[in-house]
Amino acid sequence: MMSTEKPKRRLWVIPVIIAVLIILFLPTPHQRTRYENITKTDLVKFLDCSGTLEGGHSWTWALTDLPSALRVEVNISSTDAVRVYIKTVSGVINDKTQNKHVYTINADGPSMEVKVENPWGLFYNPTAVISGYIKIYHDYTTQVEVVYKTEWLPWWLP
Secondary structure: OHHHHHHHHHHOHHHHHHHHHHHHHOEEEEEEEEEEEEEEEEEEEEEEOOEEEEOOOEEEEEEOOOOOOEEEEEEEEEEEEEEEEEEEOOEEEEEEEEEEEEEEEEEOOOOEEEEEEOOOOOOOOOEEEEEEEEEEEEEEEEEEEEEEEEEEEEOOOO
16 A cells, blocks of 8 residues: 555656746746947927918017927918018018918027918019918937847846
């Protein structure tokens, strides 16, 4: 009877050893990361410039609390020449009068005055139909963590 009991007592050791080996060498994902600099763009303000503007009148926006390093995208078409005037803390950065305004300007914050004006005069129509927009973007560089490699290693390896 003793001979049959000894092997049964030792059999429980085999599953325990297998379980310990599985736990020790079970692969888990290890992600290798690095930081990369990317340029991001945020839309700070959208100024709708669509409508009818009487001669001598203007649409004016006084913008405050703007970040630095701004990019101003102007896209305005009109039936008559209109004036687009943009002034920042560093001075007047745009003062053009024409029918079609399509350009991009770099500017600085923290405040900006934007004016779309239908000039009054003999060579201008009393009413201008305007269609377009002025978008103000903030461009900046930031670091982003990027996973470039995933390795399957035992859990205890770094």
